[in-house]
Amino acid sequence: MSTMSTNFVINASNLTLSYSDEDIIKDASFSVKKGEFVFITGPSGSGKSTLLKSFYGQLKPKSGTVVVGGLDMSDITEGKLQELRTHLGIIFQDYKLINEWTVKKNAVLPLMIAGYSVDVQNTQAERLLKHVRLSEYKDRYPLELSGGEQQRVGVARALAKNPFLILADEPTGNLDEYSSNVIWELMENACQQLEATVLVVTHKIPSMFSHRYRHFIIEHKGVYEVH
């Protein structure tokens, strides 16, 4: 990844994002460095998820630029975008697990896409599920798990290929306090141990969060850093 050659993992400059000609984010400029833990907060409908989508190429900028891992998302080719996405870990509020697949298979989806052998996938599945404390559930299906457990599978999947950037969209939005704390703990560990950059979109920063972090807030379509 071109990320390795630059200190910035994300660099947005005069970024404007819109849906059906309506601007959601306007003229936002900010950057995120390697290894940082970043929270982006804002009221419902403020454009948090929209901003996050622009980081993994789901939404192209209307104007301005956003560079992720050294790649300009404004004019990225389909091939480069696919390549970039294999180096990202993405966590969704609604987990987005494949319900017909077992927990083990879901966890190693990025490895399967990257073409790793079944042996490697199995070994990594054991490691990942142990890390998220779901080893005993490896042969179960997502719908047999609680919301918190499903999100842990989502975290395991996000960490599967040691991503340089983890993007999380309201990862604890549907979870109780205990499950939420487990998820935050796993994400702190990912930032510390993998030296991954973690960017979390959430409506509220958890009170027990102990890791050093940066905080951006979205207000009136702008993105501002809170010091």
Next chain:
Amino acid sequence: MKFIRNHLAFIFPMMAILLGVEFFLVFDRTTNSYEKGLKEGYSMFVVTKKPFKVEEFKTLNKHISESLEIDKDRLASQISDGMSQSNAREILKELPYFYNLKLDGYLKSSALEGIKEDLMSSKDIKKVETFGNSYSDSYRLFTFIKFILNVFIIFMSLISLFLIIKQMEIWRYAHKERMQIMKVFGAPLMLRSGVLFRVALIDAIISSFLTSGAFLLLKYKLASDNHIEILTQKQNLLFQSSDFLILIVTSILIVLVSVSLVVFGNEE
């Protein structure tokens, strides 16, 4: 139940196309065999004033491939039965020469008339009989039925292909979420669509086996049990082992085309 219904919704149209292909193959073989039979069994009857060699006939028309002289002595002996030897000799002397002419292929009535005209242009040929009408009537009916069947097969195949593509759309919709998740994690299009190709290929192979089974049943069981002579007489034309290969290849091609149409047509 829903699972079975989903698969049958693909297997039935695919079978309709494969049945059409097999009917086409069978009818094509039958027509060819019939045409060969007509060609081999057919001959023109020619009466000449002098003996003719096949080369001389060929110079008159290039479609003539063979000439067989009808034994004059035998004819004369039949005619002169009971007559005196001198009368019989006289009859033999007066008799013209008779030939059966074979052609190099099956020709239409108009072409037969052309040959007749070419032959009659020779002053040494007295009479030519083509038997054109009886020769071509049944063949014309046969080729007309073949044409109608081919039109029907094409029409049925188009509708079936349309149904297959519709079923593919349903499957794509059913697997849409899975494909979207895989896309977010960087899976290329072919990997994302792998599930569609896999399911469709399995159903295509099942369809090929079922169609082959139906024709084998018709060939070895139904035809003889129901005493359908036309089928039992030409049993070897009904279903040949190479047909199975053709059906499999056809079904796989249909799957590749229809899945690609659906997958690439809906790629955002």
